[in-house]
Amino acid sequence: MNTHPKILVVGSFVMDTITSTEVFPAAGQTVLGYHYTTAPGGKGANQAMEAALLGAEVTMVGKVGTDAFGDRMIESLKSAGVDVSHVFRTDDGTSSGIGNVMITTQDGKALNNRIIVIPGANHKLTVDEVAFLENTIEDYDMVMLQFEIPMEVNCAVAEYAYRKKVPVMLNPAPIAQIPEDLMKNITYLSPNETEAAELLDCFVRNENEPVGEQAVEEIKKAMKRKGLKKLLLTLGDAGAMMIEDEKALLIPGVQGIVAVDPTAAGDSFVGAFCTAKVAGLTDAEAISFSNMIAARTVSLMGAQPSLSSLDQAIAFHQQAGRDTAILEKVKEILK
Numbered sequence: 001m002n003t004h005p006k007i008l009v010v011g012s013f014v015m016d017t018i019t020s021t022e023v024f025p026a027a028g029q030t031v032l033g034y035h036y037t038t039a040p041g042g043k044g045a046n047q048a049m050e051a052a053l054l055g056a057e058v059t060m061v062g063k064v065g066t067d068a069f070g071d072r073m074i075e076s077l078k079s080a081g082v083d084v085s086h087v088f089r090t091d092d093g094t095s096s097g098i099g100n101v102m103i104t105t106q107d108g109k110a111l112n113n114r115i116i117v118i119p120g121a122n123h124k125l126t127v128d129e130v131a132f133l134e135n136t137i138e139d140y141d142m143v144m145l146q147f148e149i150p151m152e153v154n155c156a157v158a159e160y161a162y163r164k165k166v167p168v169m170l171n172p173a174p175i176a177q178i179p180e181d182l183m184k185n186i187t188y189l190s191p192n193e194t195e196a197a198e199l200l201d202c203f204v205r206n207e208n209e210p211v212g213e214q215a216v217e218e219i220k221k222a223m224k225r226k227g228l229k230k231l232l233l234t235l236g237d238a239g240a241m242m243i244e245d246e247k248a249l250l251i252p253g254v255q256g257i258v259a260v261d262p263t264a265a266g267d268s269f270v271g272a273f274c275t276a277k278v279a280g281l282t283d284a285e286a287i288s289f290s291n292m293i294a295a296r297t298v299s300l301m302g303a304q305p306s307l308s309s310l311d312q313a314i315a316f317h318q319q320a321g322r323d324t325a326i327l328e329k330v331k332e333i334l335k
Contacts, residue, residue, distance in 0.1 A: 004334070005056040005278035008140040010130060010157045011044015012122040012148030013062050013087075014097040015069040016263065016303050020105055024114065040076040041099055041303030042122070043146040043171060046264045050271030050293070051144075052080045053309045055334030056278070059083040059140070061133070062149065063125040065096035070121070076304055088129055090121045097122045097148070101263055110259045110298070117148060117174065125149050127156045138164040141278040144270065145186075146171045151179065158185035167277075171270050172199060183227055190232040190270050200226065204233070211241060216248045232273065232287075234266055239291055242283045251287040254295035256320060264303040269294040271307075279333045289326045292317060310334070 020035040044062055052058040060082050064070030066089050073096065074084050097120040104111045130153055137143065143161045145154045145168060154170070161168045162185035169188045172178060175195050183189075193204040193211075200222035205211045211233075220243060223231055231243040239253035272293035276286035293308050296316045300306035308316070310331045314324050 005051070005142065005275055006140045007048075007051050007056045007058050007142045007144060007274060007278065008061070008133070008137065009044050009048040009051070009058060009144045010061045010133075010149065010153065011047065011144065011146045012042040012097060012119070013040075013045045013064045013070070013073045014042035014099040014117055014122070014148065015039075015073060016041040016099040016101050018101040018103065018261070018263070018302060020103045020301075022104060022106065024102060024104055024112075035301075037302060039302035039305050040073045041264060042073070042097060043148050043173060043267055044144070045073060045077055046267035046303050046307065047144050047146070047171070047271040047274075048082050049077055049080045049304050050268045050307045051275045052077075052082045053307055054272060054275045054293070054330070055310065056275045057083075059086065061086045061125075061130060063088040063090065063121045063129070065090050065094055065121045067095055069096040069098070086132075088125065090124050092124070094124050095120045103261055103263075105260075110261055113262055115263070119148060122149050125153055127152055130157055133157060134160045137161050137166055140166055142166070142274045143168045144171070144274055145169070147174055147176050151176065151182070155179060155182045155185075158182050161185065169270060169274050171266065173266070175199070178226075180227070186229070188230045188232050189228055190234065190266075190273070192234045192236070192266060196231070196233050200228075205235075210238070211235070211250070216241075216243065219243055220246070220248075232270075234269055236262075240269070240287050242287060244283075249283055249287070251284060251291060253291050254317075254322070257295045257299055259298040261301045261306065262298045264306055265294045265298045267303070268297040268307055275334075276330060279330060281330070285326060285329070289330055292322075292324075292327060 167187040272290040
């Protein structure tokens with residue numbers, strides 16, 4: 001068991017501009033909002049920061065513009081202890097990635113969010129720029145990938161990892177079809193239920209209902225057709241499910257959480273899961289741990305400002321009277 005997980009994240013940087021309103025505007029309509037802020041984000045950067053805050057040694061590879069947003073996003077990761085020495089800057093005037101986030105709320109609780117991502121510099125990351133990883137990727141215990149960077153970069157990095165027997169976590173968002181040569185090289189696929197239904201072309205569940213036995217069987221069949229080894233299916237406040245071979249493990253979510261902003265919940269979950277698995281936890285323990293980390297994330301506004309250290313997560317859940325044994329266990333392992 002490695003008590004100091006080394007994680008490589010190849011992914012995106014996105015500066016989020018976040019607007020809260022009570023109702024999304026219809027076409028041609030103007031509505032009033034009541035809160036606006038900016039916060040560093042991007043799926044790759046969020047996942048890297050969460051893993052680092054929890055105690056992993058994290059290296060981030062990505063690309064930002066030569067602009068103030070790029071400076072701020074790099075500094076945000078550095079402040080969390082992430083190695084940003086392999087973050088590239090554009091030299092052609094392409095700006096850093098931007099995410100326009102709209103959130104509807106009612107009585108202070110987030111109902112829905114809509115996100116438009118302008119990739120900017122993220123789509124300028126090239127295979128040549130990540131080629132150095134072919135000779136260094138074996139130094140890591142886990143590789144984390146997402147879909148806010150060019151697909152050919154993901155394919156190349158996953159191939160490097162597969163050759164060196166380094167497990168790969170792919171978070172398939174924003175949704176895109178997964179090339180066969182990428183699917184065969186990943187260890188974990190972690191979609192939400194909407195993404196899973198589209199990627200696997202099968203029914204997952206109706207809203208506010210559990211994932212039924214028939215749906216699980218259809219998902220297993222789809223996984224076999226796609227050559228997918230392990231599916232880590234996130235289900236919002238219902239928790240998450242790991243499906244592998246003939247096994248399906250459901251771990252319920254944390255109850256009693258007032259969701260303020262769900263923007264980075266999936267990223268904090270994935271970052272926490274990878275950290276926990278490399279630290280030696282079982283699937284059930286890792287999912288329980290990740291549910292608790294993501295629960296704090298949705299209770300706060302913004303992407304990276306809502307990510308948790310272990311001490312912050314423990315204090316948050318203890319204040320609500322919840323059992324924090326799994327958080328304490330990880331803290332002991334990673335101290």
